[in-house]
Amino acid sequence: MNTQAHGAQPVWPAADFSRVPYEVFTDPRIYRLEMERLFRGPVWNYLAMECEIPQWGDYVTNWVGDTQVIVSRSRDGSIHAVENSCAHRGARLADKVRGNARRHVCPYHLWTYSLSGDLASVPFEKGHKGKGGMPPCFDKKDHGLRKLRIATHGGLVFGTYSDDTEPLPAYLGPHSLTQIDRLLMQRTPKVIGYLRQKIAGNWKLYNENVRDPYHASLLHLFQVSFGIQTPAMKGGIKLDKDGKNTWNHSILSDDDAQGLRDLDRDYAGSGKLMPDLQMHDPAMLEVPLDLQDGYKTTLLSMFPSLVVAQVDNTYAIRHLRPKGPDAVELHITYLGFEGDTDEDLHNRLLQVNLIGPAGYISMEDGEALRLVQLGLKTRHGEHSVLEMGGTGELHDTDYLSQEISIRGFWTHYHQLMGFEPAATEKV
Numbered sequence: 001m002n003t004q005a006h007g008a009q010p011v012w013p014a015a016d017f018s019r020v021p022y023e024v025f026t027d028p029r030i031y032r033l034e035m036e037r038l039f040r041g042p043v044w045n046y047l048a049m050e051c052e053i054p055q056w057g058d059y060v061t062n063w064v065g066d067t068q069v070i071v072s073r074s075r076d077g078s079i080h081a082v083e084n085s086c087a088h089r090g091a092r093l094a095d096k097v098r099g100n101a102r103r104h105v106c107p108y109h110l111w112t113y114s115l116s117g118d119l120a121s122v123p124f125e126k127g128h129k130g131k132g133g134m135p136p137c138f139d140k141k142d143h144g145l146r147k148l149r150i151a152t153h154g155g156l157v158f159g160t161y162s163d164d165t166e167p168l169p170a171y172l173g174p175h176s177l178t179q180i181d182r183l184l185m186q187r188t189p190k191v192i193g194y195l196r197q198k199i200a201g202n203w204k205l206y207n208e209n210v211r212d213p214y215h216a217s218l219l220h221l222f223q224v225s226f227g228i229q230t231p232a233m234k235g236g237i238k239l240d241k242d243g244k245n246t247w248n249h250s251i252l253s254d255d256d257a258q259g260l261r262d263l264d265r266d267y268a269g270s271g272k273l274m275p276d277l278q279m280h281d282p283a284m285l286e287v288p289l290d291l292q293d294g295y296k297t298t299l300l301s302m303f304p305s306l307v308v309a310q311v312d313n314t315y316a317i318r319h320l321r322p323k324g325p326d327a328v329e330l331h332i333t334y335l336g337f338e339g340d341t342d343e344d345l346h347n348r349l350l351q352v353n354l355i356g357p358a359g360y361i362s363m364e365d366g367e368a369l370r371l372v373q374l375g376l377k378t379r380h381g382e383h384s385v386l387e388m389g390g391t392g393e394l395h396d397t398d399y400l401s402q403e404i405s406i407r408g409f410w411t412h413y414h415q416l417m418g419f420e421p422a423a424t425e426k427v
C-alpha cells in the first residue's frame with residue numbers, strides 16, 4: 001500500500017519539520033497506515049517489564065498500536081509475544097490483563113496453542129467415530145498465532161513484527177542505553193502499581209507533549225508557584241541522530257531564586273502567574289532524591305510509544321495505546337526497587353500523586369491534548385508551528401524552552417510513513 005494509493009498524502013511544508021500538517025492527527029486513513037507502517041514496521045514496541053512475568057506461564061496482555069498481544073514466559077525462561085486472536089475464527093484468547101497459563105486455549109472451539117503460539121491441538125481434528133474432521137491437507141503448522149520477535153534490555157521487553165528492525169541496542173541509541181542503565185540496571189526494579197488514563201487526543205499529541213519542556217512551566221503553572229519546576233531550572237535535551245529517541249532533563253540549581261525574580265518578565269501579559277500561592281502540605285516535595293546525580297526530572301522518550309520517566313523519586317514506564325485517530329490510553333507502570341524500605345515505598349506512592357492522572361500534571365496534559373484535538377478539527381490543509389528553540393538542523397540543547405525534540409519525532413515519523421519529501425523552503 002503506498003500513501004498515494006491510500007489517499008493519505010499530507011503536505012509537509014518545511015524540510016526541518018517546523019510545520020506539521022494537522023491531518024496527521026485526524027485522518028483515519030493516516031491512522032490505519034500508522035498501524036501498518038509504524039507499529040507493524042521496523043520499530044521495537046514496548047511490551048512488558050520482565051519482572052511482571054517471572055514464572056513459567058506468567059503472562060500479561062498489552063497493545064502494539066491497536067492490536068492486542070499476549071506476552072508470556074515459557075518453561076525454559078524465554079519470552080514470547082503472540083497476537084491475542086485465534087487462528088481459527090479470530091476469538092480473543094486471553095481476556096484478562098494478566099495471569100498464569102501453560103498454554104493458550106481459545107474459549108470458542110478449544111483450539112490450543114503453545115505459549116510460543118504454535119497450534120498444538122484441534123478438537124475433532126480427525127472427526128468423531130470416523131466422520132467429519134478437518135480435511136487431510138489441514139496442517140497445524142500453518143495455523144499458529146501471529147508472532148512477534150522479542151528482544152530485552154534492562155528488564156524492558158520489546159517486540160517487533162518486522163525482520164528489518166535493527167538490533168535493539170542500535171535502535172535504542174546511546175542516550176536511551178545510558179538512561180536505561182541509570183534508571184533500571186543499577187537496582188532491581190519491581191512493580192508497585194499501575195494507572196491508566198484515557199486521553200481524548202491523538203497518540204502523537206502525547207509524543208509531542210512529552211518532548212515539549214516548553215510547556216512544563218506554562219501549562220503546569222502550579223509547579224512554578226510551588227517551586228517544583230521553574231523556567232530558571234538548568235536542563236536540556238539530547239537527541240539521537242535520526243531524531244527518534246530523546247532525553248529531556250532538568251536539574252534544580254542554586255540560581256533558581258534569581259530566575260524566579262525574572263518571572264514577571266517571562267510570563268509577560270498572561271496574568272496567570274500566582275507566586276504567592278503556597279502548598280498546604282509540601283511533604284511530597286521534601287523527599288531527598290534517591291539517585292544522587294541531581295536530576296529532578298528525566299524523560300526518555302522512545303519511538304513510537306514509550307517513555308521511561310523519573311520525576312523526583314517516581315519511576316514510571318508510560319506506554320501509549322492508540323484507540324483511533326482521536327483517543328489514546330496512557331498506561332503507566334510505576335516502579336520501585338528490591339530493597340526499598342516501607343518509607344521508600346510510601347514516598348514513591350506519595351509522589352505518584354503529583355504526576356499521575358489524579359494529580360495535576362497528567363490531568364493538565366490530558367486536558368491540553370483534548371483541547372488541541374478539538375481545536376484542529378476543522379483546520380484542513382493547515383499546520384502547526386514548531387520554532388521555539390530554533391529551526392533548521394536538529395541539535396542538543398542546554399536549555400528547556402524548545403521544540404527541537406518534537407521536530408526530531410516528526411523527522412523519523414515522516415521517514416517511516418513513506419510520505420513525500422517535505423518542501424525544501426520553509427514557509
Ligand code: FES
Pocket residue numbers: 086087088089090091106107108109110111
Ligand atoms: S475461534 Fe478459536 S477455536 Fe474457534
Ligand SMILES: [Fe+2]
Pocket residue numbers: 209215216219220361365
Ligand atoms: Fe506536561
